[in-house]
Amino acid sequence: MNHGIVLTYTLTPRWLGLSRAERSAMRATHIEPIFAAYADRITARFFDAEAFNGKMSDFAVLETEDLGAYYFLIEALRDTPLISGGYLVLGEILIGVQDGFQAYERTLAAAQTGARA
Secondary structure (H helix, E strand, C coil), rough: EEEEEEEEECCCCCHCCCCCHHHHHHHHHHHHHHHCCCCEEEEEEEEEEEEEEEEEEEEEEEEECCHHHHHHHHHHCCCCCHHCCCCCEEEEEEECCCHHHHHHHHHHHHHHHHHHH
């Protein structure tokens, strides 16, 4: 099953206090390698939200069929200075199953057909 995950987060004033070059270096050193390591199992798109929302500054939309890989990605991110150093605070995480009701209905129909056979 394909899972969609909306990961909200806020970049703190500490992050904004870094120069753009320092932010870019931190992303390149700590964040991009982690997402690259999971790119075969997780797709990610990143969105800025601070101009439209006061609850978070950004969000990511992830898709995966492997929730274990997603969990490990989050653990790896938590070990980076971005989170452990207080530059980023995770917010609400929303997760859903793509067309889950359809998968349920197919499984239910197969079980009912199998029960009659």
